[in-house]
Amino acid sequence: MSTLPPYFSVPERIWHYTFWIICVSVLFFLIFPLIVIIPLSFNEVPFFTFTKKMLAFDPDGYSLQWYNDFFTNLNWQGAVRNSVFIAFFATIIATFLGTLASLGLSRPNMPYRTLLMSLLISPMIVPLIISAAGMFFFYSRIGLQGTHLGVILAHAVLGTPFVVITVTATLSGFDNNLIRASQSLGATPTTTFFKVIVPLITPGVISGALFAFVTSFDEVVVVLFVGSYRQRTIPWQMFSGIREQISPTILAAATLLIVVTIALLTTLELLRRRTERLRGVTPS
């Protein structure tokens, strides 16, 4: 908060401070629910609130038992394995198909570009409950409901729009003269692809893949319908945990997820800077 110009009148000063108070409250509203969950996950008793001991910072009021439960309980361990397994394969499918399609979409004189684009990103627009319902009916008829393959395919569908959007965005600033230059210097199309195109689009592909991974990792509506207990993911386990036996292990899982989120966000930010550097844009 910089010092105010001396010519500001009293009402202007009052408004200035009121405005800052409003903004700080909004920032608090945004971040507080995420912060509050962290100390609660170290609770000694199975409550979702602060105990007197916790407020007094008595070490006895804190414990690691819910983390211990998270790392030993078979339900949660199965959920972690499923989440990583499903998200990994869904990401591979989404990234491969999405990147290939984006390269096609970004070529000059691509016919029906807008129509194709709206079809390809439609999984992002349709409400999840409707996608989940449609996939449930369809996949149960062809025997994919309640299988890992079914959930992986469903999650790959949900992830592709993110890959398409990020990669086409990276390619929108792509200078086609680079390809011409490479070809005129005698490079084969394959060499051009691996030596010129790939290095330039890699940051876009990685951030698209991260989006796809997070989409699958966080997704719960589709996995609730298309999957079953055997495909339970972390969000699935949290959802049924909140509905059935509420235990602070959910808070421990939530805290770990927040840590993962921070790591992902940092990666994305580093990638963004790298793209800008490669394109010669000074980071703003």
Add this chain to the structure above:
Amino acid sequence: MEKIQENIVTADGIPLKISLARAQRRSKIVAFMMVFPLLVFIVVAFIGPIADMLLLSIDNSIVKKILPKSSEALQNWDEYSGELPGEAVFAAMVDEIKKAKAAKEHTRVGQRLNYESSGFSSLFRKAGRKVTKIKTPPFKEALIKTDKRWGEIYTWQVIKQNSSSYTEGYYLAALDFKRKFSSGNIESLESKDSIYLKLFFRTIVLSSLITFLTFVIGFPLSYMLSTVSTRISNILIIFVLLPFWTSLLVRTTSWIALLQQEGVINDFLVLVGFINEEGRLAMIHNATGTVVAMTHILLPFMILPLFSVMKTIPKSYVRAAISLGAHPWKAFWKVYFPNTGAGIGAGSILVFILAIGYYITPALVGGSSGTFISNRIAYHISSSLNWGLGSAIGVILLGIVLLFFVFYDRIVGINNMKLG
């Protein structure tokens, strides 16, 4: 000019024009081949299931499939004549219930017709048990003896009116209309019996409220972010991006921890003496819980588009207005605010579209007064197993979302969508 162009040939002797057209066609084909695998994948794994759901919402083939001869025989019967169908219909029905019983399918017909009029499930189960004893005609008397409802014209009216392959019945039910089978007329339910219209209405009202709240809360912060220096805004934007990227379940869980009766906010209010132990506020498992949690969850979707538009508005506009004698408020309202229109439009439609399709948060914190129409879809899929009705509600919801998406496309453009 044209002549000259045609005379130019490439090295292999083909006129340049033709050669260029060929090269361009090849390039188009290559481009399309690259998009093709994803297109097939999306069509098979996503568009197909949605189309399947569309069909499911009008599909009515069960009665016709399991009772084909009876359905056909019923076509010759005038359901408003005031008389029961003839012996031929009864004979066909008895025969087909026997067959269906053997294939264990008679309960499916009963279940299907039960959605239209309650009592059919038990009627067909009973008929399945007793019909095997009927060996000789007259079938009419024999079937009526198993249950006197077979002697009611209404029963046959319901069967006849559901014996075609397609039905609008699920859509009627999803919009709180009811078909009077005795007259064939469509009537709307009385408002006390209305379920779905009320739920659609609540979903739209609460989503609008959430959209409005995200706007009121998000606008000042976006404005602040766009006025401070880039270094500060890069740090403060983390406060927006972190919740944006955090799992939906995590955010919903933390609102449960905050809002519940024995939760953090109630405990705090009791501690500072604002309320007493008995007066703990009910902020969860009702509409309040849904609105508070969803406002928080959707807030980043309002702030990010607003911020990106506000960044591009030159500060000199407002300064010019003030230097020309406008009061700062007037300068803001007449000069700055109209410039943010695109951001407000994009953010509001985005939040609204996301809100009306929300399922998880209302299911966990909504109780009975804060659930949305999507919770009803889920109920029909996994609990009541009335898939037709669930699909019909889904298709209506999808229609509403697509309508709003057209507006979004007009404002933002599908090609300009950005993430993060």
